[in-house]
Amino acid sequence: MNKLCNSVKTLALASAAALASSPALAQTPKLDSGDTAWMLTSTALVLMMTIPGLALFYGGMVRKKNVLSVLMQCFAITCLMSVLWMVIGYSLAFAEGNAFVGGLEKMFLSGLTVGALNGTIPDALFMVFQMTFAIITPALIVGAFVDRMKFSAVLWFTGIWMLVVYAPVTHWVWGGGFLSEDGVLDFAGGTVVHINAGIAGLVAAIMLGKRAGLGSENLAPHNLVLSVIGAAMLWVGWFGFNAGSAVAANGSAAMAMAVTQIATAAAALAWMFIEWAMRGKPSVLGIISGAIGGLVAITPAAGFVNPVGALCIGAASGVACFWGATWLKRTCGYDDSLDVFGIHGIGGIVGALLTGVFASEAIGGTAGLLEGNAGQVVTQAWGIVATILWCAIASFVILKVIDLVIGLRVSEEVERDGLDVGLHGETIQ
Numbered sequence: 001m002n003k004l005c006n007s008v009k010t011l012a013l014a015s016a017a018a019l020a021s022s023p024a025l026a027q028t029p030k031l032d033s034g035d036t037a038w039m040l041t042s043t044a045l046v047l048m049m050t051i052p053g054l055a056l057f058y059g060g061m062v063r064k065k066n067v068l069s070v071l072m073q074c075f076a077i078t079c080l081m082s083v084l085w086m087v088i089g090y091s092l093a094f095a096e097g098n099a100f101v102g103g104l105e106k107m108f109l110s111g112l113t114v115g116a117l118n119g120t121i122p123d124a125l126f127m128v129f130q131m132t133f134a135i136i137t138p139a140l141i142v143g144a145f146v147d148r149m150k151f152s153a154v155l156w157f158t159g160i161w162m163l164v165v166y167a168p169v170t171h172w173v174w175g176g177g178f179l180s181e182d183g184v185l186d187f188a189g190g191t192v193v194h195i196n197a198g199i200a201g202l203v204a205a206i207m208l209g210k211r212a213g214l215g216s217e218n219l220a221p222h223n224l225v226l227s228v229i230g231a232a233m234l235w236v237g238w239f240g241f242n243a244g245s246a247v248a249a250n251g252s253a254a255m256a257m258a259v260t261q262i263a264t265a266a267a268a269l270a271w272m273f274i275e276w277a278m279r280g281k282p283s284v285l286g287i288i289s290g291a292i293g294g295l296v297a298i299t300p301a302a303g304f305v306n307p308v309g310a311l312c313i314g315a316a317s318g319v320a321c322f323w324g325a326t327w328l329k330r331t332c333g334y335d336d337s338l339d340v341f342g343i344h345g346i347g348g349i350v351g352a353l354l355t356g357v358f359a360s361e362a363i364g365g366t367a368g369l370l371e372g373n374a375g376q377v378v379t380q381a382w383g384i385v386a387t388i389l390w391c392a393i394a395s396f397v398i399l400k401v402i403d404l405v406i407g408l409r410v411s412e413e414v415e416r417d418g419l420d421v422g423l424h425g426e427t428i429q
Helices: 002-020 033-059 064-094 123-145 151-174 190-208 224-246 251-279 284-298 307-332 340-358 375-405 412-417 419-424
Strands: none
Touching (some): 033 123, 033 224, 064 419, 123 151, 123 340, 224 284, 251 284, 412 419
């Protein structure tokens, strides 16, 4: 009898071990409350980056007569992108499709249920986290054309742009598209968010032309206190942006947070010191602009580099973004009002390239140039070129069509009196 019991016990243990080692069961997704809590927090942080963070950052840098128009644009874009992402944007980015764009099976969030999981977090949470990225990217572009674009044109442009440019590029990099297959590294949006926004901003600034009064009127920021508050919110929110892109509460998220802090501080100091040396005084606008440049540059690298790499990327981006926002803009003659290309475009390109240099296999599983994989720099350059080409061409076409149909620019009278009164019938005292 004892032998029989022992045999049954042995058989049961063997069966349990076999079931535990079964690939099908081992890969069954399971909700992790820690990961879920962190991603809920990260999603709220990234949303805070747009409203109120970016709205205040941009709002403080424009003239007083245009402050409300900038806040309105950021707020309205937040609402519009949320709806468009739900209707079709999420599907174009993350549904199974081809190498260039996702399919339509997730339109109107079809199939999204309470129990559906994406890895160890609810699928609904992953969708909303990605929605906050789709919100801030077109909102970033606003800084390139403040003071002069019609509100209706802003809504048409950012809405179409998100679906035609942002969602497909997201699919290329994060949704299983061709850049992902080619091995392009972009942890949290160097190409998807910042190069995209920077190039679109540059195209818009060139097509709209310079602001009225540029060179003869005082276009200095009306309230840098608002901009500092906004920049501080962006810095804090960026931890959700970068560390949240680990999609888990783990060591990768912790390292992403650490390198984000280091790179941002290094970039802010680099901008401050170079401006101090060249102009005799360090400015508040300069140090906060440098910080944003560092945040931009570390974004693609956050999950792939160590602290030393982050320090180098931050320092390099501070210098490069200062150059882009001053010498390059002045030499080329375009009026990128709040330096969207100079900071997000240049910073995104520098960060994406240097990801290929400083990537550490021990951190993110892929070696970079310094660890003997020079080909990764070439791969990164390919991702940059592909993004720039598609974004530039598509942005130009979208803007051109809108200009032909409803016009892009406000009238001279509205621009002179201010967009707050002319477009929204409101002012601040």
